[in-house]
Amino acid sequence: MEGTFLTNREIADLTGFRHLLHQTPEVSGQERETAARVAAKLREIGADRVVTDLGGHGVAGIFDGAAPGPTVMLRAELDALPIEETGDVPHASTIPERGHMCGHDGHAASLLGCAYAFARQRPARGRVVLMFQPAEEDGSGAAAVIADPRFAELRPDMAFSWHNMPGIPLGEARLREGPMFCASVGVRVQLDGRTAHASQPETGNSPAQPLAALIGRIAALGPGGSMDEDFALVTVTHARLGEPSYGIAPGRAELQATLRALMPERMARLRAEAEALARGIARDAGLKVTLDWHDDFACTANDAEPTAIMRRVLDARQVRREEMPEPYRGSEDFGRFGETAQTAMILLGAGTGVSALHNPDYDFPDDLIPIGAEILTGAAREILG
Missing domain, CATH: 3.30.70.360 (Alpha-Beta Plaits)
Structure with a gap:
């Protein structure tokens, strides 16, 4: 991808925020401080409204458009894993037997990059909901968010997300229409x-x-x-x-x-x-x-229309992409949102020759923060302007 829509200051800020989350991981259902930090950051950036304690510790930042229109949800996760970190990065976990070994710290920081973009330029119509979901790792978070009575007012027409994936060259995308995760x-x-x-x-x-x-x-x-x-x-x-x-x-x-x-x-x-x-x-x-x-x-399946939008966004931003020949055997809690909206999720490469997800020395690559933010923002703007 050439260039970025975030300033150097914003990228540095998001990188520092990611490192803070990495140092202070909280596992599924216990993301209280992580959620508080995200909510404070959304208010600082300038979200029109911030909803907290969704389905536990979920947080939603809303950016309203100038005219009526659909709702687009962009989603990241908050929770870490009950794994002792063994890596020697300067921002290593300070909490024993807890670590962000799946990269949710990077996903959350990247979604805050979308907040910077929409604070600068609101959508032309409709609204964007930046959803920071709790408890993804045990499959309970999305269902709890959806069951929260306040979610009815936030219910999206279309939703997008991404997950980092070691083994794929850094910044490259993988996607497919239909079943994506088991x-x-x-x-x-x-x-x-x-x-x-x-x-x-x-x-x-x-x-x-x-x-x-x-x-x-x-x-x-x-x-x-x-x-x-x-x-x-x-x-x-x-x-x-x-x-x-x-x-x-x-x-x-x-x-x-x-x-x-x-x-x-x-x-x-x-x-x-x-x-x-x-x-x-x-x-x-x-x-x-x-x-x-x-x-x-639930199975995570990509619907035709949002998948086509993702392809256009990736191509417009010169992100190399490949179609996945078959679904990934792993599971993703984003699939539960497919019961409420049309959805699409992609994988973004975290690099080759690096540790795998859930390895005790895995560390999310900071270079993905602006790439993921620009892709999700572009998908929302395709719909809302």
Whole structure:
């Protein structure tokens, strides 16, 4: 991309703000100070209105146009991860076991770049809502924002977002129309039997063999394969059996697994199959079973019109782009906003030969701050002028 629409002072300010967020990470549902800093910055820049505590710690900055028109939402995230940072950057996390290893600090700083642009020149019509979403990492934030009664007044007609992606050359874009990220959900299965002395296991009811059967059979429900409408993948992420003792035959087991699918119908079927399997294995073994669900992400799908807008914006700004041949297996909470608006999300390259997302030494590249801001601002101006 040639040039930038932000001044050197603004870029330096946003970079410093990103570093401050990186030093003070807050995980999903605990983003109180991060949100307060963002809200204060929006007021300082000159947003027409700032709404706080949306769906928890969400923040929205609104810039009104001169004439009536549609609402365009531009979205970033606030939360960090429960990861101990091992990098040696000057702005490393100061909070033990907390770190911005996904780049949400950079996304938030970049979205504030959009605020600078719209403070200088309001949209010609309609309004722009800059949405700083909480709790993206566990899939609960977007749903909580949408469920907040105040969101009804902010509900967008179209929404855009982006995510940094290591492994793609710095500043290059990847996108596709249709499914972009998988839906996923975590399931925890607890099997309860009865402990016994290890010398007399027959006097108890051990869940050891049922757990082993469940591990193999639940994974077989989602073997992966081609990223088509029937794609399903089940990954066992954790298992625990009894207590670390040589004298006790176990009475309790726990399994955690992540279920992924592209299409809502396939996800519904996969969930039903996993639950029926767990309950059937428990019933046959005379065990009590408890199931609960966590980290529920909808599929993120790009609609035709906003995707076409993104392509035009990227081309006009000479951002090299490639069409993705298939969706990304990971999940993104932005997909939930697709239930309320037409949406498009792109990936922006964080560079090659760098650490991967969620690695303990990952650090968002500051050069992406103005690039992402200009792309999102351009998408909104395509609609609103």
